[in-house]
Amino acid sequence: MPATTVTMDELHNSMERFWEIEEDNSTPNYSPDETKCEEHFLKWTYRDETARYMVRLPRTDSAIKLCDNEKTALHRFYLLEKRLARDPKLDNRYKEFMKEYIHLGHMTPISERQKGTSGYYLPHHPVVWEDSATTKVRVVFDASCKSQSGISLNDTLLVGPVIQEDLRSIIVRSRMYPIVLIGDIETMYRQVLLHPQDRHLQRIFWRSSPAHPIQSFELNTVTYGTATAPFLATRTLRQLAIDEEQRYPLAAKVACFDFYMDDLYSGANTIEEAQELRRQMEGGFPLRKWASNKVEVLDGVPEENRALQSTIDFDRNQSIKTLGLHWEPGSDCLKYDIHVPSLDGCVLTKRLTLSLISRLFDPLGLLGPVVIIAKMYMQPLWSIKDSDGNSWPWDKELPSSLKNQWQAYHQQLPHLNTLRIERFVGLERQKHVALHFFSDASEGAYGSCVYVRSIDESRGSNYALLFCLQSYTKRLLVQLRYRLQQHFGLIPPP
Incomplete structure (x- = not known):
């Protein structure tokens, strides 16, 4: 799909995230369902004999309505095979990803005893991130696939509360440290085991070649694509901090306050303190892509566990951005990496313009004078009418005045690439x-x-x-x- 093409669902999600950057979520106020989810976690979560955490899926009352979706999942698997057959490079990457999944024990074939038993099947498909320094292809599992009753697995799951701080607060706090320490948890979701009694709800179809018979597998860990996965992963990280606070006091505090999903943004006042923090952090979930503004802090870290990029992206989850905030370890400066899609040959519509605005990523507001122009541009964009007095259609070319105004703004954004802001304040x-x-x-x-x-x-x-x-x-x-x-x-x- 071209960078200038966007669906309504993608646009809705992007715009929602664009405004969420400005929200203040400092006071936790759990809903009844969120409270129920927390209570469920405390009741059923434990550590197994290998010290790994085992969790169960928090379900809603609609769980009893979840029916068979095997035929739908099988049909989508055949479509996936056809897509992979048209792209040998993607096919190889996809198979390598699934091979690793099996090798690590994160999914296993269902047993003979389980064959014929009911379960929920997750269709899956690839998401390609060419800019990623590690995994280029991620397999995404679709827990929103409807069963015969019209209910999906995600419809039956409690989402859970957001328990980590917002990204802006984390980055702001990291700017107060003279020494910064950054890393991320390797395959964070898959570090958390799913209880065997719930694994029948995470079945998939897979085979490495159309020449082989199709097999049914069960996913043994918390799975990307399920509605409750972010809560289970982040809540388990916090539980690790609680359980290990006496042994690793520095790491426990950081695990509670300086993680944004699987990304660590923290720091220390001295090299010795930063080294000790890194040592303690390595006593929990496996971390990789370590980076610091002081090379001494990374002494003893294998090269394969260090960040290979010259800049660290504060918004790694976005595959397409107009404006992204980065940090350069060498200069210890914040910068903006501008990649604006060309508008040549494009029809500039309301849909496309809102999509471009929603990609402006500036959690610290350091480009406020620039971003506010885009926000103010949205006002006339919503108020314009067509010749019949109706709201301007989503896919109709904008009037010349608005089109020229946006193009002038759009063309100037790359000038921000020269801006450098010292991280340490x-x-x-x-x-x-x-x-x-x-x-x-x-x-x-x-x-x-x-x-x-x-x-x-x-x-x-x-x-x-x-x-x-x-x-x-x-x-x-x-x-x-x-x-x-x-x-x-x-x-x-x-």
């Missing part, structure tokens, strides 16, 4: 830290920015922009200020 021997908040508004928009003022032992001072906000209410600004003061020790925690 303080002084190495700082004795005093103060936060300075500024707010202002115009007829078109309003926003705020936060500066850090640091003073060291020699009374030298430094000012640095920490992050910016746009379209925030005063109430949310006060909440964020309070949280920052807590993070940086300017006021005692509650």
Whole structure:
């Protein structure tokens, strides 16, 4: 699918994520279902004889309506084989991925005793990430496939609460450390075992060649594509921190507050502290792609476990971005990597323009003056009417005035590639830290920015922009200020 093509579902998800960056989720407020999910985790989760965590799928009352979907899954498997046959390179990558799955014991053939028993089958398909430094092809399992009753596995699962902090808070906190430490958990979901009594709900069809008979397998771990997987994985990480806090106090704190899904963004005040943190972190889930602004911190880390990129992407889950935030370990600077799709030969529609806007990824708001232009552009985009007085159609070319306005903005975005922002906002021997908040508004928009003022032992001072906000209410600004003061020790925690 071309970069300039987008479905309504993709557009909805992208726009939802675009606005979620600005939300403040500092106060957990669990719904009844989220509370039930947490209670289920505490009741059924345990560590097996190998010290790996075993979890069960939290189900809803609609679980009894889940019926057979074997024919649908088998039909989609045949379609998958036809697709792989047309692309030998993808076919090889896909088979290597599944071979590893079997080799690691993450999926096993169902036994003779299980044949003929009911279960739920997950159709699967590839997602290709050519920019990834490790896995180029990921197999995605579709737990939203409807069964004969019209109910899918995901319809019967409790999603669970979000228990990790938002990305902006994590990155902001990492900017306060003179030494930064970054890594990610290797195949995070598959580090968590699924109880054998639930594995019949994670069956798949597979064979390595059309010449072989089709086999049924069961997935033995938490699986990407199931609605409850993010909660089970992140909650297990937090449980590991709770269980190992006495042995690994530094790692336990970081595991609770400095992970965004499987990505670690943390730091320390000294090289020795960073080395000890890395050592303790290696006592839990296996981590890889280690990176730091100080090479000494990575002493003893094998080359294959180090980040190979010259920059670290803070938004690794996005395969297509217009604007992405990166960190350069060598210069210890933040930068923006701009890859704008060409609009030559494209019909600029409302659908396409909103898709491009939703790809602007700026969690720290450092490009607020740039991003706010796109946000303000959305106002006339929604208000324009066609000749009959109806809302402008999604796939009709925009009026010349709006089209020219967007093209001028779109063409200037790559100039941001030259921008470099120092990651560390303080002084190495700082004795005093103060936060300075500024707010202002115009007829078109309003926003705020936060500066850090640091003073060291020699009374030298430094000012640095920490992050910016746009379209925030005063109430949310006060909440964020309070949280920052807590993070940086300017006021005692509650």
